[in-house]
Amino acid sequence: MSDNILQKLLKPTSRGKIWWTFVGIILLVLATSLVDFGSYYNRAVDKFKAPFPKVKEMPFRLGLDLQGGTQLTYQADVSAIATADKGNAVEGVRDVIERRINIFGVSEPNVQINRTSGGDYRIIVELAGIKDIKQAIKNIGETPLLEFKEENKEIRKMTDAETKELNDYNKAAEARATEVLGKVISGGDFKALAAAYSEDEKTKANGGSLGWITEKDNPGIYNLAKNIAVGKSSADLGRINGGFEIIKVEGKREKINPFNNQPEKEVKASHLLICFKDNTGCESGFTKEEALAKVNKLKLEATPANFKDLIKQNSTEPGARDSGGELGWFSLGAMVKPFEDEVFKQAVGTISGPVETEFGWHLIYKQEERKIQEFNLSHIFIKTKIEQDIIGVQSEWKNTELTGRNLKTSSVEFNPQDGSPEVSLAFDDEGAKFFETITARNINKPVAIYLDGYAISIPNVNEKISGGKAVISGKFNITEAKLLAQRLNAGALPVPINLVNQQTVGPSLGQKSVDDSLRAGLIAFVIIALFMIVFYRLPGLMAVLALVVYSLLVFTLFKIGFSMAALVLVGIFLIIGITVNSWFILLAFLSYIILYFIGGLAPVTLTLAGLAGAIVSVGMAVDANILIFARLREEILAGKPLSVALNEAFKRAWPSIRDSNFNTLIICLILIMFTTSAVKGFAVTLGLGVIISMFTAIFITRNFLSLIPPAWLEKRHGLITSVKARENK
Numbered sequence: 141m142s143d144n145i146l147q148k149l150l151k152p153t154s155r156g157k158i159w160w161t162f163v164g165i166i167l168l169v170l171a172t173s174l175v176d177f178g179s180y181y182n183r184a185v186d187k188f189k190a191p192f193p194k195v196k197e198m199p200f201r202l203g204l205d206l207q208g209g210t211q212l213t214y215q216a217d218v219s220a221i222a223t224a225d226k227g228n229a230v231e232g233v234r235d236v237i238e239r240r241i242n243i244f245g246v247s248e249p250n251v252q253i254n255r256t257s258g259g260d261y262r263i264i265v266e267l268a269g270i271k272d273i274k275q276a277i278k279n280i281g282e283t284p285l286l287e288f289k290e291e292n293k294e295i296r297k298m299t300d301a302e303t304k305e306l307n308d309y310n311k312a313a314e315a316r317a318t319e320v321l322g323k324v325i326s327g328g329d330f331k332a333l334a335a336a337y338s339e340d341e342k343t344k345a346n347g348g349s350l351g352w353i354t355e356k357d358n359p360g361i362y363n364l365a366k367n368i369a370v371g372k373s374s375a376d377l378g379r380i381n382g383g384f385e386i387i388k389v390e391g392k393r394e395k396i397n398p399f400n401n402q403p404e405k406e407v408k409a410s411h412l413l414i415c416f417k418d419n420t421g422c423e424s425g426f427t428k429e430e431a432l433a434k435v436n437k438l439k440l441e442a443t444p445a446n447f448k449d450l451i452k453q454n455s456t457e458p459g460a461r462d463s464g465g466e467l468g469w470f471s472l473g474a475m476v477k478p479f480e481d482e483v484f485k486q487a488v489g490t491i492s493g494p495v496e497t498e499f500g501w502h503l504i505y506k507q508e509e510r511k512i513q514e515f516n517l518s519h520i521f522i523k524t525k526i527e528q529d530i531i532g533v534q535s536e537w538k539n540t541e542l543t544g545r546n547l548k549t550s551s552v553e554f555n556p557q558d559g560s561p562e563v564s565l566a567f568d569d570e571g572a573k574f575f576e577t578i579t580a581r582n583i584n585k586p587v588a589i590y591l592d593g594y595a596i597s598i599p600n601v602n603e604k605i606s607g608g609k610a611v612i613s614g615k616f617n618i619t620e621a622k623l624l625a626q627r628l629n630a631g632a633l634p635v636p637i638n639l640v641n642q643q644t645v646g647p648s649l650g651q652k653s654v655d656d657s658l659r660a661g662l663i664a665f666v667i668i669a670l671f672m673i674v675f676y677r678l679p680g681l682m683a684v685l686a687l688v689v690y691s692l693l694v695f696t697l698f699k700i701g702f703s704m705a706a707l708v709l710v711g712i713f714l715i716i717g718i719t720v721n722s723w724f725i726l727l728a729f730l731s732y733i734i735l736y737f738i739g740g741l742a743p744v745t746l747t748l749a750g751l752a753g754a755i756v757s758v759g760m761a762v763d764a765n766i767l768i769f770a771r772l773r774e775e776i777l778a779g780k781p782l783s784v785a786l787n788e789a790f791k792r793a794w795p796s797i798r799d800s801n802f803n804t805l806i807i808c809l810i811l812i813m814f815t816t817s818a819v820k821g822f823a824v825t826l827g828l829g830v831i832i833s834m835f836t837a838i839f840i841t842r843n844f845l846s847l848i849p850p851a852w853l854e855k856r857h858g859l860i861t862s863v864k865a866r867e868n869k
Contacts, residue, residue, distance in 0.1 A: 158846045165689065165840055172692040175699055186493070197496070198699040199477070200746050202654070209267050212277065213641035216261040221635065230261045233635045236591070237265060237280050263637060277639060286544025287590040288575075289537040290582050302530045310524045317377050317384035317522040324373050330388045330518060339383070340521040348388075348518040354395060355469070355512075365389050365515045383523040391516035406471040408508040409483050410464060412438060412450055413457040415500030422500060424456045435494045435501040442491045447505045456500065471512060479504070537588050537595075540578050546571025550625045555613065561621035563597075563612040572608025580604040596624060657751040664758050665691070672762060676769045682844040683765040683837070690761045690836040694754065694829055698746060750821035757829020764801070764837035767793040790842055797838070804830050 174181055178195045185192050216233060218226045230253055238251050250266040265280060298306070320337045324330060331347030338344040355362040360380035368374065368389045378385035394403045415422035416431035426434065434454070442450055451465035472480060482495045483504050492504040528534075548566045555562055567575055578587060582601045589597045589612070599612050612624070669687070672680035746754075771793045775785035808827030812820055 158843060161843050162847060165843060169689055169692060172689075172696040175696040176692055200695075200699060202746055211641075211643045212265040212267070212280065212639060214263045214265065214280075214637040215640050216263060217636040217638065218261055226261070229635045230263070233637065234263060237263065262640075277642075280637075286547060288540050288542040288578065289588040289590055290540055290578060291585060292534075292536055292538040294538070295534045295536070296531060298527055298531055306525055306527070306530055313522050313524045314377070314384060317386065317520075320520055320522070321374065321377055321386050324386055324388075324520070325375070330373060330520075334518060334520045337522070338520040339523045340519070343519070343521075348520055349390075350517045350519055352391075352393075352514045352516050354514045356471075361385060361387065361517065361519060362515065365517055382526075383521055386520040386522075388518045389515055390518060393514060393516075395512040395514045404471060404512045405484070405509060406469050406512050407483055407506055407510075408467075408469045410447065410451065410466045410505050410507065411457075411479075412442075412447070412455045412465055412503040413460070413500050414438075414454070415456045419498065419500045422456065424500075431501050432494060435503060439491070439493060439503055442503060442505075444489060444491070444505060447491060447503075469510075537590075540574065540587075542567075542571055542574040542578060546574060552618070552621045552625050553611070560613070561618045563621055563624050565610045565612065567608040567610075569608070572606075575608065575610065576604060576606050579610075654751075657748065657755065661751070661755045661758065664755055668759060668762055672765070676765075678848075679765070679769045679772065679841075679845060682841050683762055683769070685844055686765070686836045686840040687758070687761055689840055690829075690832055691758070693836070694757070694832050697828060697832070698754075698825075746825070747821035749819070750825040753822040753825035754829055757826050757833065760804070760826075760830060761833035761837060764793070764797040764833065765841055767796055768837075768841070786842075786845060790838065794838070797834070801830050801834055 174195050175198060178197045182194045182197065184190070185194055216230050218229060221229045234251050234253055250264075252264045252266075254262045254264060256262060316337070320333060323333055334348030335344055338348050340348070343349060350358070350361070353362060361378075364374070364378040364380070364385055365387050368387060370389050370392055373388040374386045378387060396402065397404050412435075414426065414431045414435045415424050416426040416428045417424075424431070438450055438454060448464040452461050455461075455465055457463075457465065467475075472484065474480070475483070476497045476499075478495055478497045479502060482492050483506055486492050486504070486506050488506055488509050490506055492502075492506075495502045495504060546567050548568050548571075550563060550565050553562050553564045554560065579601045583603060584601065586598045586600050588595050589599075597612050665687070669684045672683050674680070676683070768789050772785055772789035775788045776782065778785075780788065805827055808823040808830070811823035812827065815823070
């Protein structure tokens with residue numbers, strides 16, 4: 141760009157245009173403040189009953205290292221898969237893993253696929269608030285299992301002889317347990333008796349010790365121990381599923397959180413749910429506004445006495461008519477975060493105001509709260525038998541010869557009659573024979589397709605099918621059909637995975653990281669603000685105000701996600717590029733590439749490294765101002781009028797600002813494209829911060845300085861540079 145064009149673009153603008161720009165900045169500040177502090181705004185509207193519309197609260201999406209949980213890294217063995225199918229096979233495994241971890245009730249599980257520079261596929265699984273990580277690892281690591289089942293017509297009942305066998309065994313077990321209990325009561329050594337008689341192979345070798353357990357760990361044994369004093373043993377036989385228990389209580393205590401040394405709590409609550417369109421599993425048909433209005437009306441009627449009736453009459457939760465919305469006892473990490481945040485802070489016996497989660501609007505009745513107790517227990521276990529131990533598990537479905545190893549491929553096709561999506565199956569030669577036999581004996585009957593033990597489709601067989609090909613038709617939309625095909629391919633193309641790394645972060649440690657990071661960011665902001673004001677005086681104060689706008693805008697973009705951030709930044713920078721400096725047009729498209737094509741439609745996930753990048757960017761947000769103000773001092777000391785000096789300062793500092801920030805953005809782009817995890821998180825937030833800083837440092841700071849009348853400021857050069865310096869010059 142030539143100097144003449146640059147001078148034209150940077151020439152002083154009219155006072156009216158400056159004030160209109162300032163109004164635009166104020167509107168931007170208000171909009172970003174509503175996004176950043178929406179919860180406080182909504183509370184104020186409720187408290188003062190103001191006639192203002194509420195805003196949608198948008199929480200930050202926190203990474204695993206900030207919210208706590210476990211990260212598992214698996215390496216996929218794709219050596220046996222054709223090159224063209226490797227990507228699809230790993231995608232299928234990811235889908236299977238996502239469904240497997242859903243059974244643990246994990247809030248917002250995150251499963252990503254990363255391909256290393258060596259061509260290996262790695263699957264990163266982030267589980268927030270997981271309780272039984274060993275079971276999760278076991279379930280995740282299993283090879284996908286695809287099964288074809290038919291109706292079981294051979295469900296049998298126990299014979300009289302088998303019933304007698306069962307009763308005799310259980311009577312003998314009770315007699316053995318009674319004998320052992322007598323020895324315990326008579327003062328026998330509990331550990332020795334456990335080693336001699338207990339039928340729990342896992343604990344008998346260490347004297348029957350179960351260690352410290354809570355009610356969630358083993359409700360049956362825990363409840364038996366409640367009424368036993370420390371150091372004492374059972375006075376009567378305890379009965380639980382599977383056998384008889386004799387318990388000794390070695391100790392009792394409140395469970396302490398190891399990260400903050402505070403007692404852990406759990407609450408008992410019930411809730412009334414009104415879901416609305418686009419909520420998970422919602423079929424109510426309410427809009428969000430209609431659902432909120434209904435919840436607010438019910439809130440006015442609700443009391444602890446009538447809350448259960450209101451739930452049964454109004455709740456859209458499946459089964460609420462029978463359950464009355466009861467949730468039982470639960471601790472931190474068991475519920476989605478907005479629900480959890482509300483119920484743990486509200487008082488016992490109160491009904492909350494509307495709480496929004498991914499499932500809809502909730503009213504929560506907090507019934508009780510207690511500290512979590514844990515017992516140190518030893519036990520002697522004597523087994524009993526049930527029907528399944530004699531005749532095995534009886535199911536309405538039984539396995540056939542056909543499994544996923546016989547399925548060659550699955551794909552989405554469209555019915556030529558009505559254009560509806562269908563899922564086609566192609567079997568190998570052995571599978572084709574099996575499938576023909578199965579369909580021949582099940583005409584006009586259903587055949588169930590199971591993946592990982594769950595029925596994913598139960599089509600009805602219309603005729604015998606030969607040739608090794610079949611079509612699953614039903615009321616599919618295209619998305620459901622693609623998902624089913626992917627699931628079937630996951631079973632047909634099993635990819636072994638090996639756990640190569642495991643990292644666990646406690647929720648309290650994650651919260652501490654958030655608190656420490658916010659504290660570090662605040663300290664950095666204050667130090668930078670003091671430096672700028674003391675060293676650069678009035679321009680420094682303007683830079684600090686611009687830094688406030690920068691902070692609001694950055695955290696807003698963190699909340700709204702990559703795609704929206706791309707649109708917002710492109711709009712802002714195109715306006716600036718057209719009206720002030722055409723380099724911002726290039727910056728607009730660079731922002732779009734970084735945020736949209738790299739981030740897609742995903743929200744910005746804040747990690748500990750990402751917060752570090754955000755804090756570093758606070759310092760970088762004023763480096764452009766430092767270059768501009770240093771140049772401004774030189775122009776003023778050279779005797780130029782303030783308006784001319786200000787224009788020259790911005791013009792002459794721009795090449796250095798442009799080159800340094802663009803180089804930083806290039807490095808960030810490289811890190812985003814070729815790294816993962818912490819490094820990528822750092823690069824994303826740093827790059828986003830650099831992009832926004834170029835807007836605030838050049839556009840907003842200049843507007844703030846331009847608002848001050850030049851004639852007034854000409855008489856007060858001390859607000860910009862020292863009088864002594866001017867005299868020396």
